[in-house]
Amino acid sequence: MRSARAETMQAQDALVDEIRRLKATKNAVILAHNYERPEIQDIADYLGDSLGLSRQAATTEADVIVFCGVHFMAETASIIAQDKTVLIPDLEAGCSLAESITHAQLVAWKAEHPGATVVSYVNTSAAIKAESDYCVTSSNAVDVVNAIPADEKILFLPDRFLGTYVEMKTGRKLEIWPGACHVHEKIGDMNLAAKQREYPDAEVLIHPECGCSTACMMNSAMSFDCKDARIHSTSGMLTRAQASEAQEFVVATETGILHRMRKENPGKTFHPASEASVCEYMKMTTLTKLRDALAHDQYEVRVDPAMAEAARRPIDRMLAIG
Structure with missing residues (x-):
């Protein structure tokens, strides 16, 4: 049977x-x-x-x-x-992040900053994109912002953590919308501290949508040690996992990416920063x-x-x- x-x-x-x-x-x-x-x-x-x-x-x-x-x-x-x-x-x-700003809110925000350049994360609706000057993803946001003339005011939306990451990487002062992904937002330094204690030899990969990415870049007082942490987009994480000499990783993003990481790197071990980091959508x-x-x-x-x-x-x- x-x-x-x-x-x-x-x-x-x-x-x-x-x-x-x-x-x-x-x-x-x-x-x-x-x-x-x-x-x-x-x-x-x-x-x-x-x-x-x-x-x-x-x-x-x-x-x-x-x-x-x-x-x-x-x-x-x-x-x-x-x-x-x-x-x-x-x-x-x-998508909770895409839903964190409406068309009416963006129109009103633009009216408060006439002439500003609008940079929208691709995680937005078509209506938001239609009101934007540039789209970005987590893998190219820094390059796009660097390509915009330095004298232009930039409205960056909707992810506040990615916006702060871009601000720190480029040195540009941005106006940042206070949105967030409900999955990445919940991955904090306490999660990483627990995983570091559990897997002390692991390299830590952090997505810039995570709140802990900003704290790590600022070297703020945190529960985990940033010295072995690297901040990457999802594609950047995949590239780093293959290129790194590390044999073990703690990954701070949605857990779905672990399947691909394990397939592409059969000799390496990957752990989620939080097992609860699952996007139901x-x-x-x-x-x-x-x-x-x-x-x-x-x-x-x-x-x-x-x-x-x-x-x-x-x-x-x-x-x-x-």
């Missing part, structure tokens, strides 16, 4: 085969973020961070883009690839929902052409800089 695990694996394999068949039939490409479930990462044609996924959406020759991520990412793909059909497996996959996509999206062309995310034209400008500027 077969075990329940064997039956589950057989059912999963059948879903994977069906997804691949549907993908070929519809000339579709599957894009997935590093924080998605392991089985979603494994079936993706391209796995990456927000910048890498944006680049793939801009260059794909597929007719259909199935975006395994959160809603603003599918919107970004629609903005970049207006001639493509963009599907998201679950319409409820939102990123985990909403399942193989069944992905199959249904392809089978029934659901759920389409399409940005209005006029808004897409306005939102495309800051994205193109971001992609041109790096």
Whole structure:
């Protein structure tokens, strides 16, 4: 008699085969973020961070883009690839950071600072992007801000921790919106201190959206020792994990990235800074929902052409800089 695990694996394999068949039939490409479930990462044609996924959406020759991520990412793909059909497996996959600023709030903020340059994290809605001058990701925010003339006032939104990180790296004084990711915000120095005691030889990798990243850069009084800590975007963490001579790492970001790190570095060990650092929105996509999206062309995310034209400008500027 077969075990329940064997039956589950057989059912999963059948879903994977069906997804691949549907993908070929519809000339579709599957894009997935590093924080998605392991089985979603494994079936993706391209796995990456927000910048890498944006680049793939801009260059794909597929007719259909199935975006395994959160809603603003599918919107970004629609903005970049207006001639493509963009599907998201679950319409409820939102983002607490993107929702931390509304269009009306940004318009009012801009009115308080006439003539200011608006730099928006890619983790924002299409409406916010349409009001922006530049988009950034955590991997290129410093480069983008450095490319803006020094005499221009910058409104940076919506993540306050990334904004402070960029401010400290560039030496520029920014006006920073007080938003945050509910997952990264909760990763504090107490988490890292406990992990350092547990794994004293581990190198610590910290995402700049974490509050502890700012404290670490300022060498503030903290519970953990910063000397072995490095601050990187998700793509930067992956690169560092491969390049470092360290054999053990504590990773301060959403736990989904650990699956890819372990696959790419089989001889190394990775520990989450906090086991609770799980984005429930990123985990909403399942193989069944992905199959249904392809089978029934659901759920389409399409940005209005006029808004897409306005939102495309800051994205193109971001992609041109790096």
